[in-house]
Amino acid sequence: MALAQARHVQDLLLKAAPEITTEIVGIPAPGDRRSRVPAVRGARVFHREIDRRLLDGRVDLAVHSMTDVPGDVPLPEGVTFGAYLPRDDVRDVVVFRSGSPLRTLADAPPDTVVGTTSVRRTAQLLRYRPDLRVRRIRDAPDPADRLDLLDGDSGYEALVLPRTGLDRVNTAGRAAELLPLDMMCPPVGAGVTGVQCRVRDTDIADLLYRIDDGTTRTHVAAERTLLHGLRGHGGSPIAGHCHTLPDGRLSLRGMVFTRDGRHVIEVCERDDPDRPTRLGTRVSAALLRRGARALIDGPPR
Template sequence: MAEIERATSAVMPSPAPVAVYRGRVLSGRRLRLGSRTSPMAMAQAHLVRDLLAGQVDGLDVEIVGIQTSGDAWRGDLAQLGGKGAFLKEIDKALVTGQIDMAVHCLKDVPGDVPLAPGTVIAAYLPREDVRDVVVFPTGSKYSHLDDLPPGSKIATSAVRRKAQLLRVRPDLHVDRIRGNVDTRLARLDAEQRFGAMILAGAGLRRIGMEHRADQVLSLEEMCPAVGAGIICLHVRETDEALVELARLLDDPVTRVHATAERTMLHSLRGHCNSPIAGHCTTTPDGQLSLLGMVFSREGGTFAYAHEWDTPDRAPELGAFVAATLARKGARAIIDGIPH
């Protein structure tokens, strides 16, 4: 998978020829940018539209909202085949030429299946803050998870968050709740049945709701999802002009971190109900640092691995961390969780 996503990195033209080529081919062209229709997804699409339009004079970027089966479904995603339900319709539109480029949250791109044939992730935008945050209902007397009494109900959409929270607070009840972020926040306030909700801080910021974050969880308290905080651009490999245009927005450091994390995820062969966390960073001395964790559903059992390597060996680092996790029981943990 890492090799597929990095297919364009070795053949990127020098900056001057790229500028001439894209100016000649793309000026005056309408680029159809595909996105999910949730407020957060559309905010991301508008961000990407503005960034792309700023690269080529006269480039007309149209945002095409696509309702996905994952957004329409309110049950367990596993019944739809996992996280791929958020991408299936968008992938089809990209492959068939109904759109020219797709905008995704990288964490929503499945790690256990390859990209759609003939497509490539051409750009990873600079990574945002990966930390999760805790939101309490409006008017709540609490402002920290430690303040909540035993038996309190916590809402979250991620099995990863549930497992990590229950590992340190087994006295809480964690319920999975799905839907758009703004819809979930409205339910939190209106229903008053949850003591708190855990969300991605970056998602709140993208929809202008960062003021709702009452507590920011440290990376030690909540290891993030693989690909957290990264927006990626997905294009057809044969559309060289758009591949080159997207590459102008690519952040090399984010690409390296994403490659290490997603190689680990792909090697673990997890599914949508597998609580897997991973985070790659660059240390002050220039080394890659990759932390990987695999949890049982309730967090009682987990495997942990943390390894380092040089920046040119991101795929090898990802594979090594996955192998280390497997030796520590990760495969048995994943196999023991129903799909």
């Protein structure tokens, strides 16, 4: 999926500036090595390695899924996000194993085994259907790998995955059910590809500006301010989604869960379209006042 994102960015850059030359340089993620390093620590190590390569000039750009960028670690000095691509669909989907008679989660009988990759999905699934058996998937980093796992002898009847991941590997046809946002609030940065560059490289920054989507940048600013205020990362039971209302104002919904979905704190606030960071700060502060820290720091599962 990372390669598909990088190629998409490459295509956009070449359309914006046909005279440039580009090369994609792959950097293996911890999951690609089947490492025993915990996922959160592995993600931090991975992003530090990318930052080092940017700062020392080995690469000029870095392409990220914004859901993977930690909120509890600041960007190093000299690095910035020069572009955010237009946001893809943020919703999650249900995929059933090949040959399953099920078509929706509502059809699933008690004790149906459902796999997912995040504590956020686990908590919301159990909130909706506490009678399901939700299991974490840890050794299948790519959507195609997860589908192979589902169709094999893993014991899963269904998986809940991000729709955008299936789209990027051309397997969207496997999605049986699209989960509404009021049931499954997405993670911060869902559906967003971000492109990092060095602050000092003004020519590259100007090039990235041509492919930057201002609305997405505003929404990401609100969401990541929320995540930073909660000191959250990819392993935290946090959901957050910003969108623009018909009147032009921003709406930000933030949620924090216990990992079993039994306890939820939810805050939704609105603010002016030019105040995304203020909005994110307000929502994170309100969540913390209501006890979010205890839920975030709860025992892992």
